[in-house]
Amino acid sequence: MGLIRLIILALLVYLVWRLIKTVTSRGSKSVPQSTERMLRCAHCGVYVPEHLALPHKTHHFCSHEHRQAWLEQQGD
Numbered sequence: 293m294g295l296i297r298l299i300i301l302a303l304l305v306y307l308v309w310r311l312i313k314t315v316t317s318r319g320s321k322s323v324p325q326s327t328e329r330m331l332r333c334a335h336c337g338v339y340v341p342e343h344l345a346l347p348h349k350t351h352h353f354c355s356h357e358h359r360q361a362w363l364e365q366q367g368d
């Protein structure tokens with residue numbers, strides 16, 4: 293019976309080792325975090341990444357259409 297106990301023990305050690313490895317690899321995995329600013333479209337209020345936003349003076353827009361529409365609303 294000694295061999296079976298040894299196998300069970302080895303299996304338990306293996307399972308624990310796998311569990312620890314899974315937990316630690318999950319913990320150390322770097323989550324890609326966007327440091328890019330999100331800018332609010334002055335016309336529709338939608339948030340767009342800075343590189344996609346269309347600036348106009350102090351405002352930003354999600355599309356050319358919204359920039360044009362906003363400019364027409366401002367009347368100048």
Ligand SMILES: [Zn+2]
Binds near residue numbers: 333335337
């Ligand atoms: Zn918009």
